[in-house]
Amino acid sequence: MRTITALLLSTVTLFAVVAANNAAADEKSSAIKVEIVGSNGKYQLLRGGKPYAVKGAGIEFGELEAFAANGGNSFRTWNTDTEEISGRELLDKAHKLDLTVSLNLFVMAERWGFDYNDEAKVAAQFERVKQEVLKYKDHPALLTWIIGNELNYNYKNPKVYDAVNDIAKMIKQVDPNHPTTTTLAGYSPEIIELLQTRAPALDFISIQLYGDLINLPRYIRRDNFTMPYFITEWGAIGHWEVGKTSWGAPIEQNSSQKAANYLKSYRQVIKPFPEQALGSYVFLWGQKQERTPTWYGMFTDTGEATETIDVMHYIWNNQWPNNRTPKLLKMELAGKNAYGNIKLKANKNYPAKVVVKDPDGDNISYLWQVRPESQSQQEGGDKEEIPPLLTGLIDKDEQAQITLKAPKKSGAYRLFVYAYDGQGHAAHANIPFYVR
Structure with a gap:
């Protein structure tokens, strides 16, 4: 790589x-x-x-x-x-x-x-x-x-x-x-x-x-x-x-x-x-x-x-930093985790949530994103283009629980979530899903 x-x-x-x-x-x-x-x-x-x-x-x-x-x-x-x-x-x-x-x-x-x-x-x-x-x-x-x-x-x-x-x-x-x-x-x-x-x-x-x-x-x-x-x-x-x-x-x-x-x-x-x-x-x-x-x-x-x-x-x-990064405990889409082979119906609404714990008690803010699955076949770490963001699909994207509206077009996608502690740190996770 x-x-x-x-x-x-x-x-x-x-x-x-x-x-x-x-x-x-x-x-x-x-x-x-x-x-x-x-x-x-x-x-x-x-x-x-x-x-x-x-x-x-x-x-x-x-x-x-x-x-x-x-x-x-x-x-x-x-x-x-x-x-x-x-x-x-x-x-x-x-x-x-x-x-x-x-x-x-x-x-x-x-x-x-x-x-x-x-x-x-x-x-x-x-x-x-x-x-x-x-x-x-x-x-x-x-x-x-x-x-x-x-x-x-x-x-x-x-x-x-x-x-x-x-x-x-x-x-x-x-x-x-x-x-x-x-x-x-x-x-x-x-x-x-x-x-x-x-x-x-x-x-x-x-x-x-x-x-x-x-x-x-x-x-x-x-x-x-x-x-x-x-x-x-x-x-x-x-x-x-x-x-x-x-x-x-x-x-x-x-x-x-x-x-x-x-x-x-x-x-x-x-x-x-x-x-x-x-x-x-x-x-x-x-x-x-x-x-x-x-x-x-x-x-x-x-x-x-x-x-x-x-x-x-x-x-x-040999010691941890004074302020620690948030820990991401769980992410789910439609009640399933990333291993759930999640298939959604186009243009339908589905719940998603993330569970995060901050070791220092810092307030957490959230950002959710949807992107098409990368179709890159590059190998060895060669340069790839990032798939574009899809907008208008997430309700209340700054909260730990959101509603995702599945894209209209069938195909493979990913739902990403970022959890920020306001101290320069972030946790993240994503779940692949397929729209039928």
Whole structure:
């Protein structure tokens, strides 16, 4: 999975990059050396010669100030530059907040049509990536280099990892201060063996798992896997891993269920293995549309923090925040929950309700929305368009109990509810339904 804005933003003109590098060459390197020491399943990440415990999240457009205030100390990206901010601006901002960055070097995935048998294209990509490395290698906020994101997702040509290895070898030559990795969609002994064979220059492996994360310790024991690793994406149970309605709509956990899953995942999979799992980046410190606008983001589309932020605050600080997010206990439509395969008659009225409890006794306000079910078939986190809001269907949409008028047009929809505490926090849930 990944977030991405413009695939070619990191491809700047060679002239401009070389000019920037020449200017930077006149400056003394401010890099802080990062290294992995140890062997045979017992490792330690050092930064500036001292042990460094990564308290991380995946961030592309999320607020770094809020991240730092909640106890985070490192974040990963999916590009070096975006439409919103350049890599240097991002690193500078991180450094001011005493944060480090695992910077993703954008490498084309085969599933986007890139041919790793085309030597000219592979060479051009190598040169582009090299210029990015030269541009940012001396920044003190840099922690590690991520060489491509989930390149194994739907891949067929193993030469992709020859290209990764060539980039890793190049980085070792020009930047001895920062370890290299590449991220994997899922875990399998076959892909681990391929990486060890084709890309031995990598310093560690990065694994990205969602619902299947709970099985990672078992996989590692089974395969006698002893390399150091990061978990560079983890969080909500994936939309491909959950139950579905009879018409195929994936059933999303509510915000409180997700928070409980985050805490369970950390306690059972990440915390017990500090000598091998050297860092983790929870997904996603921000908001994105992926099947729904609430599935993976730890914030709402209007910026409120969800209960998963409370959990990460607790994990990073060993104490809960002073003001807690509302807990969502139950949501129903027509007397059924999200697993009820709810089918409604067009233009008819149906009751819906939500039960929310605020730990601090804050007053709760509500917002209900109806959207058509997403028809997106995008994979791997590629950009999706959010389905439009449908208006005029909800009576008294600011209360805990409402009346929904089913849309006139037959098809699949979702009813969303948000519960706000007025303190910058929100709970949320949704129920898929079908209009006959």
